[in-house]
Amino acid sequence: MRHDSSIVAFQQKRGGDCAAFLVPFLTSDMILLDAGCGPGTITAALAGIVGNAVGVDIEPKAIAAAHQLAAKAGLANVTFVEADMTALPFEDGTFDAVFFHAVLYHQSQAVLARTLAEARRVLKPGGLVATRDADVGGNVLHPEIDGVRLALDLWQRWYEHDDAQALRFGRRQSSILRAHGFTPVWTGASYVNHSADAESRSEAVADARRSLLGLRPQLVGKGLATDDEIQAALAGWEAWGRDPDAVYFRCRCECVARKD
């Protein structure tokens, strides 16, 4: 996994908008699995639409945060389980839908194959798999500050250091799901808006800072970046955050496919 564990705070801000594309395919009698659920924010939003929602994550801290969220919201139809999505603790044909949000593009080819085979196994015949993942080709940035461009390049160096196509995952979701035995029924894309107002801009700067500082040991350790580059990238984000007209829209590609 290339997943950056410093971003739990960012994940907690996510909600139903991340799964809006899936909502038209869901009904109130369905059982849904949110695989790699993180702190459970999206699972909780989906629990309001389906009959039962289950979130699994391999990280105990994420599951602890998800349990807290469910208790605080008084959600009776959501369960969180610490489990590995490549070896799920569920019977064959348990779920009507399996959702992966910002999960699959972090995986190596071998782990991706195991994950999708498990999704197929736990889905009922005719069940749905839904994915939403990044594609660097759709991002919109203004102004094109050098330090911010460098930050985007540093993230690309990290995420693509062992898979040159990692950040072009979004556009390939449909072909990937088809190659793993699903039949795609819908594809689309939407944006995460990091610049709606001054508050979201300052959150974007804080998230970028947290991520760059979190990745610094690996980036520098693997010789993918220098400390000077990381400092320049941090300064770039600070300058971007001071510009009241700055925008950063991040593309997320979406796909729904069926188990025949």
Ligand SMILES: C[S@@+](CC[C@H](N)C(=O)[O-])C[C@H]1O[C@@H](n2cnc3c(N)ncnc32)[C@H](O)[C@@H]1O
């Ligand atoms: C980028 S986060 C996305 C979290 C959540 N889906 C969201 O979008 O807010 C990826 C999540 O996948 C989890 N994960 C990674 N490998 C896993 C595995 N083999 N089994 C279960 N969860 C895994 C990580 O712990 C992390 O919480």
